[in-house]
Amino acid sequence: MNRRTLLASAAALALTAMLPALPAMAQGTPIPEGEKLKVGFIYVGPVGDGGWSYQHDLGRKAIEAHYGDRIETSYIENVPEGADAERALTQLALAGNKLIFATSFGFMDAVINTAAKFPDVRFEHATGYKRAENVATYDARFYEGRAVLGTIAGMMTKTNKVGFIGSFPIPEVMQGINSTFIHLRKVNPDVELKVVWAYTWFDPAKEADAASALLAEGVDVILQHTDSTAPLAKLQEKGGIGFGQASDMAAFKPTPRVSAIIDNWEPYYIKRVGEVLDGTWASHGVWLGIKDGEVGIGEITEAVPAEVKAAAEAMRDQIAGGYHPFTGPLNKQDGSAWLAEGQTPTDEELASMDFFVEGITAQIPR
Structure with missing residues (x-):
């Protein structure tokens, strides 16, 4: 791995x-x-x-x-x-x-x-x-950036199906998927999140295949926690929008790459x-994170409607000002309570995250 x-x-x-x-x-x-x-x-x-x-x-x-x-x-x-x-x-x-x-x-x-x-x-x-x-x-x-991109994705999907290419089901990736879904649902209660596991960090062929699988399920927006630009290339070929991962991936502006998480x-x-x-x-x-300048949000391009851009920038600024992307009430996927109203998790809890939040239908590989 x-x-x-x-x-x-x-x-x-x-x-x-x-x-x-x-x-x-x-x-x-x-x-x-x-x-x-x-x-x-x-x-x-x-x-x-x-x-x-x-x-x-x-x-x-x-x-x-x-x-x-x-x-x-x-x-x-x-x-x-x-x-x-x-x-x-x-x-x-x-x-x-x-x-x-x-x-x-x-x-x-x-x-x-x-x-x-x-x-x-x-x-x-x-x-x-x-x-x-x-x-x-x-x-x-990185989960802070996912909240911003999830806001854009939830407001821009036309099919109400958003895809996420996961690498491995470790806490860092689980945080990102959960944060994405929470913020998709904040702006679009009808959205579904489809998850495909690539079991790689850098393999353009596998990443392209994962993107194709998601597109075949009717997804029109894709996020990724893998390293290559292959998913964006597939979106450029087949249609849909996506985001730069770790780097700006500016070669795919203004679309399909409409923004990015940038590791600075x-x-x-x-x-x-x-x-x-x-x-x-x-x-x-x-x-x-975002307030420290280590997690950046790349340019939101003109392919994004003004009201969507404003909502994403507001989310970015809220996080910089102290908002936690995991703020209760939140339940786990099985319906059991996780966070009460207004409660946020400790860093230790986030560092061991091994579950999906309620509403995600994808299964976690064991």
Whole structure:
């Protein structure tokens, strides 16, 4: 499996998420002027995927532009999870990289194992939850962006059938599907959400097939939690609208791509490189969203009616102002109570989400 592969159990994730955070511990002294900091990255897909890995590589380019001759960067792309990831991380560490970003959930154990062998190297792991003195984690609240795109989708569908291409049924993806559905129904009580599982993060052929399957069911709007532009290409061919995933996917503007969730890693990468340079880097775990600028909403194009654009922008601004996309009353798919009126979930609850909310008819693969 690719990035953020299935967890052994959601309960294990929840337990880990509830453990006390590690105390902040600075890792070393400042990098002297004239000495370059070497920074390495590993990507689960190609840098040209147009989505997830592409967006992380923009972050790498941003730190080069920001720090100039003070740093030197390198990357290894198309790294499978498992033993290959540990080999790639070891290769970067042996090459003298003192800060390494591992940009896939499934790299987690490889990061922890490699970090134990190189205690003088700082590691940053995207979307993970295991930390150590020299391992930090960082994540984005993608479900916030789904609330905005769900608003657009619910108001623009003509068939009242919206599709979602899921990768793997892990908490991050479950959050996105649930947030999409909740906000579809807020603006369109008659809408249905169809879910197809691609069981991949980056495989254009499989993603195109998933889009075709949804279109065959009468769907005219598709969201995706996979990395390629193949679903948008299929929509361009067959009709319907969709959204950029992780990156703007601007080549498909003004339609079928009518907006996007954009993962903006650049400020975080610039900040963390600076902390290594000045000797203040510390292990931590962060989960940032729209208000922090880490989750962005791409341009809403002229293909979107003015009232729909206004509703989507209002939702974006409400989230930035404190609205939580999961605000009760909300039930689980089986009708059991989840959140009471006005109640919101804890981050630990979201980090272990393994259910659909009431109204979704799709089944979760087990």
